[in-house]
Amino acid sequence: xxRKIKRYGAIVRLEHWxxxxxxxxLIFTGLGCLPxxxxxxxxxxxxxKWTANFYTVTKLHxxxxxxxxxxxxxxxxxxxxxxxFSLLPKKGDFIASLKMILxxxxxxxxxxxxxxxxxxxxxxxxxxxxxxxxxxxxxIKVLKNLEWIYFGPKVESTINLLHTISGGLFILLFxxxxxxxxxxKSNWPLLKAMLTGYVDEEYVKHRxxxxxxxxxxxxx
Amino acid sequence: MNLSRxxxxxxxxxxxxxxxxxxxxxxxxxxxxxxxxxxxxDGCNDEPIPRCVxxxxxxxxxxxPEPKKPIMPYWPRxxxxxxxxxxxxxxxxxxxxxxxxxxxxxxxxxxYIPRRCMHCDTPxxxxxxxxxxxxxxxxxxxxxxHSICFGGAKCRDICPWHIPQRQAGVGIYLKLMPKFAxxxxxxxxxxxxxxxxxxxxxxxxxxxxxxxKDRTVYKFGHREEIYxxxxxxxxxxxxxxxxxxxxxxxxxxxxxxxxFEKIEAKLKELKARFxxxxxxxxxxxxxxxPLGVAVLSAGAMGIxxxxxxxxxxxxxxxxxxx
Ligand code: SF4
Ligand code: SF4
Ligand code: SF4
Numbered sequence: 371x372x373r374k375i376k377r378y379g380a381i382v383r384l385e386h387w388x389x390x391x392x393x394x395x396l397i398f399t400g401l402g403c404l405p406x407x408x409x410x411x412x413x414x415x416x417x418x419k420w421t422a423n424f425y426t427v428t429k430l431h432x433x434x435x436x437x438x439x440x441x442x443x444x445x446x447x448x449x450x451x452x453x454x455f456s457l458l459p460k461k462g463d464f465i466a467s468l469k470m471i472l473x474x475x476x477x478x479x480x481x482x483x484x485x486x487x488x489x490x491x492x493x494x495x496x497x498x499x500x501x502x503x504x505x506x507x508x509x510i511k512v513l514k515n516l517e518w519i520y521f522g523p524k525v526e527s528t529i530n531l532l533h534t535i536s537g538g539l540f541i542l543l544f545x546x547x548x549x550x551x552x553x554x555k556s557n558w559p560l561l562k563a564m565l566t567g568y569v570d571e572e573y574v575k576h577r578x579x580x581x582x583x584x585x586x587x588x589x590x
Numbered sequence: 591m592n593l594s595r596x597x598x599x600x601x602x603x604x605x606x607x608x609x610x611x612x613x614x615x616x617x618x619x620x621x622x623x624x625x626x627x628x629x630x631x632d633g634c635n636d637e638p639i640p641r642c643v644x645x646x647x648x649x650x651x652x653x654x655p656e657p658k659k660p661i662m663p664y665w666p667r668x669x670x671x672x673x674x675x676x677x678x679x680x681x682x683x684x685x686x687x688x689x690x691x692x693x694x695x696x697x698x699x700x701x702y703i704p705r706r707c708m709h710c711d712t713p714x715x716x717x718x719x720x721x722x723x724x725x726x727x728x729x730x731x732x733x734x735x736h737s738i739c740f741g742g743a744k745c746r747d748i749c750p751w752h753i754p755q756r757q758a759g760v761g762i763y764l765k766l767m768p769k770f771a772x773x774x775x776x777x778x779x780x781x782x783x784x785x786x787x788x789x790x791x792x793x794x795x796x797x798x799x800x801x802x803k804d805r806t807v808y809k810f811g812h813r814e815e816i817y818x819x820x821x822x823x824x825x826x827x828x829x830x831x832x833x834x835x836x837x838x839x840x841x842x843x844x845x846x847x848x849x850f851e852k853i854e855a856k857l858k859e860l861k862a863r864f865x866x867x868x869x870x871x872x873x874x875x876x877x878x879x880p881l882g883v884a885v886l887s888a889g890a891m892g893i894x895x896x897x898x899x900x901x902x903x904x905x906x907x908x909x910x911x912x
Binding site for chain 2: 381403404405406409410411424425428429432433435436437439440441442443444445446447448449450451452509512513515516517522523524526527528529530531533534
């Protein structure tokens with residue numbers, strides 16, 4: 371015990387929290403762009419009166435999108451060019467992640483993992499793909515509102531609808547992600563690592579034996 | 591993943607270029623516009639129902655909502671919007687009446703103002719619909735697709751004139767979660783989309799001309815001609831124009847001998863359901879779009895810092911430390 375292992379660098383943590391925080395706000399303001407807040411009395415909660423104004427909510431949605439779009443595109447280009455592809459699924463991840471999920475409910479044992487857990491890689495691809503669609507359709511909506519591009523009514527309608535649907539999927543995946551971080555105790559060190567950057571050596575030894583092996587070899 | 595750095599870059603820059611290339615010559619300003627000369631409208635006061643209103647109802651009756659009863663309230667609220675028992679109402683906009691004649695008395699004169707959707711150049715209703723049920727057509731009109739509309743009535747909220755009208759108990763929301771989301775379908779004038787796409791004039795335009803001949807109230811035509819005519823007549827006859835600047839411009843121009851400030855004041859005083867504000871800012875154009883430019887710039891910045899960071903930083907960041 372005692373030794374700390376660096377898991378997430380400053381840049382990764384910054385990306386993650388920028389996406390997470392702007393994402394939460396985009397979810398809230400995005401939902402506010404649907405005609406639901408009034409109906410469900412949210413606009414009547416103290417301090418939430420501003421949510422009744424669609425223009426205000428839309429403006430805030432755009433403001434948070436500034437951070438989100440920056441972080442996501444940075445992420446794609448930075449890691450894409452560095453070829454940091456270890457978070458993309460590998461052969462065998464599918465079965466392994468099923469085992470992982472079962473294990474988190476106390477069924478069976480977790481298979482030995484590398485730095486990334488197999489289900490983390492699948493989650494990354496799922497959230498990543500959804501994010502790409504929300505982001506792209508969102509950017510197209512911005513361009514269309516600016517009238518820098520013009521598609522004609524059919525395509526425009528489809529893109530609006532696609533943004534709403536992929537946004538809904540993003541919300542779903544977002545909550546699944548938060549659920550697995552908070553409800554599964556073995557994931558707590560990862561949350562801490564996302565804040566501090568470090569995990570305990572013990573944790574790595576037990577949960578990421580393959581990663582631990584690599585680390586040890588590199589050091590010797 | 592065996593993408594080389596070069597391949598990866600190619601793909602992404604291709605997507606970016608595709609998204610960013612502006613398509614010239616395609617503008618939101620539509621082909622057509624309508625002139626509504628309220629100096630000539632007498633509200634068809636010798637007829638049981640104004641001709642234009644009657645023509646509009648006739649033209650669109652096959653598209654009017656036929657709600658299934660009983661209609662569910664908008665849970666958790668106890669209310670719902672139902673006009674199906676008030677189909678005969680012609681003195682306001684309803685899902686069954688997309689055009690009405692607003693009567694106002696100003697300085698001893700009675701004005702009759704045909705009111706319907708303005709068909710804005712930058713329509714908030716279209717931009718704001720989360721389902722893409724509203725669209726701006728190349729002809730300049732905005733159209734609600736009744737088969738996609740959820741009836742959340744956001745379009746009515748963000749329309750400066752609150753034009754679209756809701757009927758509960760119809761539409762796609764009934765097939766999804768009727769209790770929790772959706773409220774029916776929105777209805778409004780679509781500038782007789784089917785007719786103008788066939789090269790015909792809107793029904794109301796024809797109906798009025800049949801009665802008033804060359805003193806007809808409506809004139810439907812090419813946008814530039816309608817705008818030019820309105821401006822020419824305004825200058826020559828000392829008339830006021832409404833609709834050219836409101837909400838960033840529309841495809842509906844009103845001509846009046848009484849200033850629209852006075853009309854606005856009177857309608858305000860009457861607390862009329864449909865107002866005619868003179869100053870209507872287009873918030874998409876003025877406030878939201880500048881933020882849109884910021885979003886796009888942030889995207890460009892993200893790409894730039896990502897590329898620079900990757901080329902400069904190489905592989906230091908993920909060196910795990912023991
Ligand atoms: S616009 Fe024409 S048809 Fe309509 S009420 Fe006025 S005069 Fe009658
Ligand atoms: S008047 Fe209202 S409903 Fe008509 S196009 Fe403009 S914003 Fe949309
Ligand atoms: S243009 Fe057509 S839909 Fe619009 S008010 Fe006239 S008749 Fe009705």
